[in-house]
Amino acid sequence: MKKKTxxxxxxxxxxxxxxxVKEARVNGPKNLGVTHLANQVHVSPMAVYRHFPNGESLKAGISQQAREELARYMLKALGQETDVKKRFLTIGRSYIEFGLSEPGLFSVAFLDCDSLPNDEDDPSSRSIFHDAILDLSNEGLIEHSDIxxxxxxxxxxxHGYVTLTSxxxxSPAMPKPEAVNELLERGWLAITKFRK
Amino acid sequence: MKKKTxxxxxxxxxxxxxxxVKEARVNGPKNLGVTHLANQVHVSPMAVYRHFPNGESLKAGISQQAREELARYMLKALGQETDVKKRFLTIGRSYIEFGLSEPGLFSVAFLDCDSLPNDEDDPSSRSIFHDAILDLSNEGLIEHSDIxxxxxxxxxxxHGYVTLTSxxxxSPAMPKPEAVNELLERGWLAITKFRK
DNA sequence: TTTTCATGTTGACATTATAAACATTAATCG
DNA sequence: CGATTAATGTTTATAATGTCAACATGAAAA
Incomplete structure (x- = not known):
């Protein structure tokens, strides 16, 4: 028998x-209220306030979890790839993949949480983008000042693609994977071939 | 004296x-509840239900208003410009301008309203984009199949730029207007110079 | 004018967020 | 080890919300 009470x-x-996070995966931002989550965990609603000052900050915490999950997904997709272009495209592709395959999590990740701690989440998708672009700069593919x-x-x-597609x-004109590839290649062109 | 009661x-x-819409302009998606809006209009909450089946659909209506305001802003910015490139860039720029100058309205415009009527809002930002791109195609600047x-x-x-910047x-590396211009020129490059 | 329909109102109820007061377990200190 | 204290949960209570049902009123139709 299990330990109860x-x-x-x-x-x-x-x-x-x-x-x-589980709720967000299924239902997006709905059902992230204090009472509902407290019930899921078999705890009285007021218990929540011992750990979060209010419902908003609980939501903010969940949002952060979702952002971290996105970042982990991106890092995993990156793997050990060394080619800078492939790395860069993979970052974009994995971001889109995550957004389209986990629309609920994605929307919660960028929920209007007033305080996106724009500093170090570690690992954040922001820093992943940034690092990859640093590499582009080091390889001479873009100007340092363009970072x-x-x-x-x-x-x-x-980000826009995920948002609007979700x-x-x-309405995509072709099956998803090809559409995404073309989008990314277009982006690559604009990034590497642009000069003022 | 005014007519009362x-x-x-x-x-x-x-x-x-x-x-x-007024609330959205100031506070974004918050305070768009049935009761609060009913109070603003000096009407009992239940009166709302004579005109909207529920609170969600009222929100959806407000969201649509916001989308229409965006579209009007874009059309106004377009004015009588005839040059296709300028037209295209103006569309992008006005979209961003609206989003950054009216963050509340913009976020409500793309609120998770489950039913964005993706057909004819008239005039919708979608159709404005579409028409301008048709022109690009007619001018031979892009392939017809690329529309x-x-x-x-x-x-x-x-859209992504507005969302993330709001x-x-x-964190922009330069003052807004220049950043936006460069973003748009980059986009233009990717659109007109890309070939499979 | 009288009837009817569209539109508002009041009252009731379920659900939510959250405050205050109380209860219990775990941690710390003699 | 036992007693005090700090963490952590619970119950009770309040105010606000969305929405239902029943009722009221004024404008339009007959």
């Missing part, structure tokens, strides 16, 4: 985040 | 949408 849960904060602009361009492109606002 | 409001649906891809590329780029996820 463990009055203390032991690890509530984690459990809540976990439950939240920030290229980061903005690349990230905007894939919302079914964009 | 006009038991019937006369134009509640419009007034609610208007109040919603859908170019639309996806262009819209993704500017969320302060992107």
């Amino acid at each position: 463990k009055y203390h849960h032991g690890n509530l904060a984690d459990a809540l985040l976990r439950a939240g 920030e602009q290229v980061a903005a361009f690349a990230w905007s492109l894939v 919302a079914e606002s964009l | 006009k038991y019937h409001h006369g134009n509640l649906a419009d007034a609610l949408l208007r109040a919603g 859908e891809q170019v639309a996806a590329f262009a819209w993704s780029l500017v 969320a302060e996820s992107l």
